[in-house]
Amino acid sequence: MLKDALKIKVDRRDGKLAMAHFYVAFIALAVGGLAGLLQTLVRSGKFELPAGIGYYQILTVHGVVLGLVLTTFFIMGFQISVVSKTAGTLTNRQRLIGWIGFWVMTTGTVLAAIMILLNEASVLYTFYAPLQAHALYYIGLTLVIVGSWLDGTVIIMKYIEWRKQNPGQASPLITFMALVNTLMWIVATIGVAATVLLQLLPWSLGLVDTVNVAVSRTLFWYFGHPLVYFWLLPAYMAWYVIIPKIIGGKIFSDSLARLSFILFLLFSIPVGIHHQLLEPGIDPAWKFIQVILTFLVVIPSLMTAFSLFATFENYGRSKGAKGLFGWLKKLPWGDARFIVPFIGMLSFIPAGAGGIINASFQMNQVVHNTIWVTGHFHLTAATAVVLTFFGIAYWLIPHLTGRVLTKKMNKLAIIQGVTWTIGMTFMSGAMHAAGLLGAPRRSSYSEYGGSAQAAEWIPYQIAQAVGGSILFIAIILMLYIFVNLAFFAPKGDQEFPIGEPLSNEKPPMVFENWKLWIGITILLILFAYTVPFIDLIQNAPPGSKGYKLW
Template sequence: MAVEKLVNYKQDNRLPLTISKKEARLYLSFIVFAFVALFIGGLMGLLQVLVRSGHFTLPSWIDYYSILTVHGVVLGLVLTTFFIIGFQFALMGKTVGISDRQRRLGWLSFWVMAIGTIMAAITILAGRAAVLYTFYAPLQAHPAFYIGLALVVVGSWIACFVNWHQLAVWKKKHPGEKSPLLAFMVCINMAMWFIATLGVAATVLLQFIPWSLGWTATINVLLSRTLFWYFGHPLVYFWLLPAYMAWYAIIPKIIGGKLFSDSLARLSFILFLFFSIPVGLHHQLTEPGLDSTWKFIQVVLTFMVVIPSLMTAFSMFATFEITGRKKGFGGLFGWLKHLPWKDVRFLAPFIGMLAFIPGGAGGLINASYQMNSLIHNTIWVTGHFHLTVATTVVLTFFGISYWLIPHLTGRTLTKSINRLGIIQTIFWTVGMTIMSGAMHIQGLLGGPRRSSYSDYGGSEQAAEWGAYQMAQAVGGTILFIGIILMVYIFIKLAFFAPKGNEEFPIAEEEENAEPTPMWLENWKLWIAITIALILFAYTIPIFDVIQNAPPGSPTFDWPIGNS
C-alpha cells in the first residue's frame, strides 16, 4: 500500500501547480530587493579593491570601513536572504501551494525584513555603524543598526513558519505520501536557519541593543562572538542549500535528464542539518577563553559536512553521465561534451559547481586546527568567501534567475538575453578567478583582511603585496561590469522581454529508482538529533564563557566614532 502511494505521488508530481499573479508579485518582490542589494553592494566592493590597490583615495566624506560594512551586510545578508526566501516561496507555491492567508503572512515577512534592512543601511551610510559584517564587540553601532538586524531576523522567521505551514497543510491532504522533494528541502533549510538565528537574535537582543542604548556599561565580548559564530557558520549553508536545491531538482530537467536519487538528496539535506550548526567554534580557533578540547570536537564535526558535499557531487555527475549516455553519447567523456553549454540556465550553475571544488578545499584548510593559524585574519579568508558564496552560490542564483524571473513576469528567455547571460557568466568567472586567486596568494604572504592599508609604511612585504592588490582591483572591476550586465538582464527579463510562458523546470525521478523510505521524513527525530548535537557541542563552552567572563569591555570608537 505504501509503495502504491509513492507511485501515485510520482505521477501527481509531474503536474506542478500554477503560480498566480498575486503569488508572483510576492515572490518577485523579494528578488527585486535582492538585485537592488547586488548593485549597491557590488559598487561598495569595487571601491574597496580600488582603495586597497593604493592608487585610489576615497572622498573625505566616505569612510572605508563604512563601505566595507555595507558590502558585507548588503551582499552577505540582504542579497542572499531576500533571494533565498523569494526563491523558496516560489518552490513551495509550485509544489505544495500557498493559501491567501499564507500569502498575506509572506508579505508581512517581506515588509518587516525590508524595514529592518533600511534601518540598518541608513545607520551604516550615516557613519554610525562601521562595525563590519561580523559587528564584533567592542566596536559599537547605533542602536538602530541592531534593531534593524533583529527585524530582518524576525521577518525571516515569519517566512519559516509560512513554509512549514504550507508543507503541513499539504501533508494533511496527502496522508502517507512523501512530500515533494523541493518542499522537503526548503523546510530543512528553514529549520536550520531558524535554529541558527536563535544565536544571533540572542546576542543582538540581550547584549548589543541594551549595550548600545546605554542600559549596560559593558558587554561580554567572547560570548557575543560565540553566539555570532553559532549563527555565522550555518549561515554559509543557508546560502548553499538553495543552490543544492537547484542542482538536485532543477538542473536535471534543464539538461533533459531526471533526478538521480530522491532518497540521496533528502539524506544529504538531513546531514547538512545535523552538521552545519554545532561547528561555529572552528571560526574561533585563535581566540583565548575557549577550551581547546571543545574547539577540536567542533573541528571534527565540521569535517563531517564533507560527507553530504561528496554525496551531492556524486549525484550531480551521475545525473550528467546518465543523461548523456541515454542520448547516445558514448566514450569516457562524450556525455560531458554534449551538455547544454550554450544554455545559460545550465552554464552559470555548472561553473558554480566547479568553483566549489577549490572553495571546499579552502574550507578544509580554514577549519583545520593547525593550518587555520596560518591563514586566520588574512585576506585568504576573503578569497575563500568569494569562491564559495560569491561564485558557487551567486552564479547558481543567477542561473535560477534566467528562468524564474520570466516565469513570474509572464515573459520568456530570448536567445539574445541567453547570449548576454553567457557573456555575463564569463565576466563573472574571469573577474572572480583573478580577484579571488590574488586574495588567496596575498593571504599566504600575510596580507591582512578587514584593512584599508595597502603599504604598511613602505615595508618589503607591501612591495610584494602590490601586484596582488592590483590584480584584485582588476578582477573587482571586471566583476562590477558583470554586476551591471546582470542588473540589465534582470530589468530586461522582468519588464521588456517578449510575453510568453517560461518553463518552471522541476525534474522527475528516474523510473527505476527505489521508493523513498518514509523514515526520511521523520521530522521529530531529525530535529531532536540536531538539538542534541548542538547541546553537546555548545552547553559547556557557553557555560564556561559566562561563568569565567572577564570584566566587560566598554565602548571602543575605532575606526570612527560609532556611538
C-alpha cells in the same frame, strides 16, 4: 498526477510576493557591488574615497548588503516560489504572513542601511564587540531576522498543509529541501538574535556598560557558519532538482538528495567554534571536537557531487555518449540556465578545498584573519552560490512575470556568467595568494605605509582591483538582464523546470520524522556548546559579568 502538477504555473499572487523579494535582492546587488568595487580600488593604493567616505564604512555596506540582504531576500523569494509550485498555491493567510515578513525585512534593511551610510554602524559584516553601532542598526538587523522567520513560517505552514492532505506520502523533494533550509535558518538565527537583543542592543542603548565579548563572538559564529549553508542549500536545490530537468535528464536519487539535506541540518550548526580556533577562552579540546564535527559536512558534500555527476553521465549515456568523458559533450553548453550554475558547481571544488584548510586545527593558523579567508568566501558565496542564483533568475524571473528568456538574453546571460568567472578568478585568486603572504583580512593596507611586507602585496592588490572592476561589469550586465526579464522581455510561458527521479523509488518516511531530526540537531548543539558557554561565562574578565549571565 505528479507530471500534471509540475505543468502548473506559480500563482500570479504568489509570484508577486516572490518578485518583491527579488526586487530588493537585486537592488542590494547593485549597492553592495559598487561598495565592493570601491574596496578593491582603495586596496590597490591608486584610489581614495571621496566626500569623507570611510573604507570600513563601504566594507560594512559590502558585507551586510550582499552577505545578509541579497542572500536572504533571494532565498526566501526562491523558496516561496518552489513551494508554491510543488506543494500548491499559498492560502490567503499564508500569503499575508509572507507579505508581513517581506515588509518587516525591508524595514529592517532600510534602518540598518541608513545607519551604515551615516557612518553610525561601520562595524563590519561580523559586527564584533567592542565595535559599537547605533541602536537602530541592531534593531534593523533584528527586524530582518524576524521578517525572515515570518517568511519561513509560510514554508512550514504549506508543508504541514500538504502532509495533512497527502498522508503517508513523501513530500515533494524541493519542498522538503526548502523546509530543511528554513528549519536550519530558524535554529541558527537564534544565536545572532540572542547576541543582538540580549547583549549589543542594551549596550548600544546605554542600559549596560559592558558585554562579554567572547560570548558575543561565539553566538555570532553559532549563526555565522550555518549562514554559509543557508546560502548554499538553495543552490543545492537547483543542482539536485532543477538542473536535471534543464538538461533533459532525471534526478539520480530522490532518497540520496533527502539524506544529504538531513545531514546538512545535523552537521552545519554545532561547528561555529572552528571560526574561533585562535581566540582565547575556549578549551582546545572543544575546538578540536568542533573541527571533527565540521569535517562531517564533507559527507553530504561528496554525496551531492556524486549525485550530480551521476545525473550528467546518465543523461549523456542515454544520448549515446561513449568513453570516460564522452557524456560531457552531450550537455547543453549553449543554455545559460545550465552553464552558469555549472560553473558555480566547478568553483565549489577549490572552494571546498580552501574550506578544509580554514577548518583544520593546524593549517588554520597559517591563514587565520588573512585575506585568504575573504578569497574563500568569494569562491563559495560569491561564485558557487551567486552564479547558481543568477542561473535560477534567468528562468524564474520570466516565469513569474509572464515573459520568456529570449535567445539574445540567453547569450548575454552566458557572457555575464563568463565575465563574472573571469573577474572572480583574478580577485579571489589574488586574495588567496596575498593571504599566504600574510596580507590581513578587512584592512585597507594604508596603515602599513611603505613597509617591505606591504610591498609584496601590491601586485595582488592591483589584481584584486582588476578583478573587482570586471566583476562590476558583470553586475551591470546582470542588472540589465534582470530588468529585461522583469519588464521588457516578450510575453510568454517560461518553463519552471522541476526534475523527476530516475527510478520510481519511494523515499523512506523516516526523512519526514521531524521530531527525530530536530531532536538530534538540538542534542548535537547542546553537546558542542554547553561546556564552552559555561566556561566563557564563568571565566569572563571582571566587568563583563555585570549583565545577567552575559
